[in-house]
Amino acid sequence: MQFFKDSMLELIIQTSTNLPPDVRAAMGEALRTEAPKTQAGQALAIIGQNIDMAYEDEGAICQDTGMPTFEIKTPVGANQIVMKRQIQEAIAEATRRGKLRPNSVDSITGKNSGDNLGPGTPVLHFEQWEEPDVEVRLILKGGGCENMNIQYSVPCTLEHLGRADRDLEGVKKCLLHAVWQAQGKGCAPGALGACIGSDRAAGYHIAKLQLFRSLDDVNPDPRLSKLEQEIMDEANKIGVGTMGFGGKVSLIGCKVAAANRLPASFFVSVAYDCWAFRRLGVLLDAESGAIKQWLYRDPKRPVERLVSGAGFQVSGREIRLETPLSEEKVRALKVGDVVLINGPIVTGRDAAHTYLMHHDSPCDLHGAVLYHCGPVMMKEGTPPNTRWRANAAGPTTSIREEPYEADVIKRFGIRAVMGKGGMGKKTLDALEKHGAVYLHAIGGAAQFYARCLPKVDGVYLLEELGVPEAMGVFEAKDFPAIVTMDAHGNSLHADVAASTGAELAKVGAGEGRR
Numbered sequence: 001m002q003f004f005k006d007s008m009l010e011l012i013i014q015t016s017t018n019l020p021p022d023v024r025a026a027m028g029e030a031l032r033t034e035a036p037k038t039q040a041g042q043a044l045a046i047i048g049q050n051i052d053m054a055y056e057d058e059g060a061i062c063q064d065t066g067m068p069t070f071e072i073k074t075p076v077g078a079n080q081i082v083m084k085r086q087i088q089e090a091i092a093e094a095t096r097r098g099k100l101r102p103n104s105v106d107s108i109t110g111k112n113s114g115d116n117l118g119p120g121t122p123v124l125h126f127e128q129w130e131e132p133d134v135e136v137r138l139i140l141k142g143g144g145c146e147n148m149n150i151q152y153s154v155p156c157t158l159e160h161l162g163r164a165d166r167d168l169e170g171v172k173k174c175l176l177h178a179v180w181q182a183q184g185k186g187c188a189p190g191a192l193g194a195c196i197g198s199d200r201a202a203g204y205h206i207a208k209l210q211l212f213r214s215l216d217d218v219n220p221d222p223r224l225s226k227l228e229q230e231i232m233d234e235a236n237k238i239g240v241g242t243m244g245f246g247g248k249v250s251l252i253g254c255k256v257a258a259a260n261r262l263p264a265s266f267f268v269s270v271a272y273d274c275w276a277f278r279r280l281g282v283l284l285d286a287e288s289g290a291i292k293q294w295l296y297r298d299p300k301r302p303v304e305r306l307v308s309g310a311g312f313q314v315s316g317r318e319i320r321l322e323t324p325l326s327e328e329k330v331r332a333l334k335v336g337d338v339v340l341i342n343g344p345i346v347t348g349r350d351a352a353h354t355y356l357m358h359h360d361s362p363c364d365l366h367g368a369v370l371y372h373c374g375p376v377m378m379k380e381g382t383p384p385n386t387r388w389r390a391n392a393a394g395p396t397t398s399i400r401e402e403p404y405e406a407d408v409i410k411r412f413g414i415r416a417v418m419g420k421g422g423m424g425k426k427t428l429d430a431l432e433k434h435g436a437v438y439l440h441a442i443g444g445a446a447q448f449y450a451r452c453l454p455k456v457d458g459v460y461l462l463e464e465l466g467v468p469e470a471m472g473v474f475e476a477k478d479f480p481a482i483v484t485m486d487a488h489g490n491s492l493h494a495d496v497a498a499s500t501g502a503e504l505a506k507v508g509a510g511e512g513r514r
């Protein structure tokens with residue numbers, strides 16, 4: 001197995017940087033479906049451009065490179081202990097090269113291991129099979145969409161849909177509800193892997209395994225195939241759209257399995273994956289560990305660009321924001337405005353918010369744009385002339401900061417909070433009271449946004465919080481974002497949640513609710 005580690009490194013790099021053809025095809029269809037001038041259309045243009053950039057520069061498609069999860073099948077006699085060690089080495093090497101963000105955090109101390117290794121990381125599942133080769137499949141599923149996973153214990157009552165019973169109609173309601181509740185927080189359009197039955201733990205595992213199916217395959221069970229097609233048709237009528245901006249494409253795939261259950265339990269487990277649906281696989285020679293074949297790919301088909309023209313285009317109608325921002329400038333903004341940010345912006349996410357609740361800020365936040373982002377950072381040059389560079393810098397899910405944001409805005413005079421998925425009522429009230437806005441960047445567009453942050457002015461709290469939680473001051477250059485919560489009490493997210501809830505109720509009623 002002299003080539004096994006190299007093969008794993010290549011698998012990790014390709015999975016992180018080059019979306020598989022079935023996902024590209026689904027995203028291409030989404031791009032053709034949404035009108036280009038809508039918010040969903042503009043977001044898709046940035047996503048398409050980002051996917052192309054990631055492939056061309058071999059950069060991480062999204063800065064959240066997710067929980068590496070390997071499903072490995074080995075012939076009898078393969079040494080799984082050596083394979084496990086070499087996969088771990090390949091993970092650490094991919095992290096060193098900036099293809100994976102350091103993403104493994106000690107759950108007791110909060111300390112990042114720095115190399116994506118630690119108890120439970122990466123996730124490795126071995127299984128023996130009767131084939132002569134080794135098969136390794138890898139999925140990199142980020143935290144934003146992982147947080148949108150959901151498990152239903154039916155019968156249950158679902159918002160907008162009423163009672164879900166222990167039958168396929170009840171399952172269908174659960175799956176539609178899963179798409180609706182995710183809104184844009186899991187970087188829609190997304191895909192569902194689902195398991196009907198099993199127990200709580202195995203149900204989630206089987207649901208995640210469905211994400212290893214090709215988006216364009218057909219379920220061999222005609223009952224499940226029909227269910228998958230119905231969910232695809234009906235979920236796309238609800239109107240969540242790209243990033244939850246509203247639109248025609250909310251779901252790019254639905255894959256469902258059924259597993260036996262205990263008589264007393266009936267779980268419907270859902271694994272929600274975002275548009276940055278990174279999974280690939282390889283077939284390896286069991287003797288040498290060399291790659292014999294890539295799974296999900298057609299060797300005769302070259303990678304096609306998703307965006308044929310320039311991608312996201314500045315129309316001239318955008319509002320230019322120079323930071324630091326004044327209250328007057330911010331109060332003039334309204335929901336739906338597209339802004340281009342220039343000047344310093346500050347990154348800070350979960351640990352930084354906790355820190356700011358108890359300490360002074362290490363950098364000036366007066367009039368600042370606080371960007372919820374944990375970038376992939378690389379140090380370049382040789383001491384003493386080293387400098388940081390953002391390798392991937394898309395937004396993270398903002399709602400996690402809901403308990404803190406109102407206080408942080410008030411204490412530090414922040415004028416704009418930027419992230420993805422929107423925030424709640426407490427933050428909306430604080431925006432109105434203190435004169436600030438919520439800006440929505442396009443989730444997962446890590447390569448696109450890294451190019452909008454060409455210079456790092458400073459990195460703070462690195463020792464205390466580690467990458468990616470440290471606070472960074474970046475020079476933004478024409479950084480595009482959409483105002484989705486303004487200083488007048490308006491929230492696009494609340495509006496879309498209400499309108500999609502009404503559509504969900506209609507779709508549910510069409511099923512013949514009991």
Ligand code: SF4
Pocket residue numbers: 062063064065066141142143144145146185186187274275276394395396397443444445
């Ligand atoms: S695209 Fe969005 S949900 Fe997916 S990994 Fe990236 S930030 Fe997370």
